[in-house]
Amino acid sequence: MISIGLTGGIGSGKSTVAGFFEELGIPIYYADDRAKSLMVENQELIASIKALLGDQAYTDDGRLNRAYIASQVFSDAELLESLNALVHPAVGKDFSTWAQAQHSPYVIKEAAILFENGSYTRSDATILVTAPENIRLQRVMNRDGASEEAVRARMQHQWPDEQKIPLADYVIENIDLEATRKQVISLHEQLISLKK
Template structure:
């Protein structure tokens, strides 16, 4: 039987990756849309050529790979360019993710995406798990991890779906505001519950 798909999302600094890794330890196949977004622009893939053609060679690093920081600056300031880029990449990322999920041999598979709600990707999954943390903790974690300033992180928070919006789409919520032991036990609890579901629904 084809595995059903759980969409896993959460704001910056919520600990999505840690949660996905815990599910992975329990034998659940997962793929991160962010990783897929990097794979589709690797040298030799058609998307990279199209991006360089549109934005010029400045978006390429010395080794021929995509300079994500340069590209981010270019599209961040220009909604039209951002739209063009999204229209190019989103279908490719979707396809990449679908191919990975199709290889799953676990009863359910997980698609991790920070923009699950904003990009409408939640429509492609059978169930949505939101990893939620209080905003103060989000800021603190993200600042520690990315060495970014609070202003930068707030800008990212603003651009991501509001917490309320994300939670509205959630079938399940994991509050990740304690330690790793707590996280492990929560993931195990959810995993055991998910194994009882057919097609992701109760």
């Protein structure tokens, strides 16, 4: 099974690109969504998170205490790294199981920090979705109702495109939706030919 990593900075439109691939029948594994699910479903992971952050990491009804976790890890880079070191292997294992169950020429793993956490090395190829910073800022401010300062603070946790582009096998520039769709169709045809 050919495994393709799909990533892009906040507001780049990687979910939009993933949706275009889905329209072409390609299964998409949304790593960030699965991570959130595994953090409340996987008992081994739950125990490890509680050992790292304390029982307060979960509410009484077993949900993630997101506010508490954010207050702990976003002001402590070492703690964030420790949390990621627990979550990322669990996601990697879950992705492998999921990928084996798919029946398509290739599968896509969509993840926000594919390059930053090194998981791109476990993909057969990577796609980076880019857009100019001013467009990305505007998209996220409109989508989340967030201030420019809040969006820029979130961007600080991700590498800039200039750092990611040399590591990517394919780059899709997402400014105009129709142009982006054409890039996806063209890339899909290339990826299918890899399987032959």
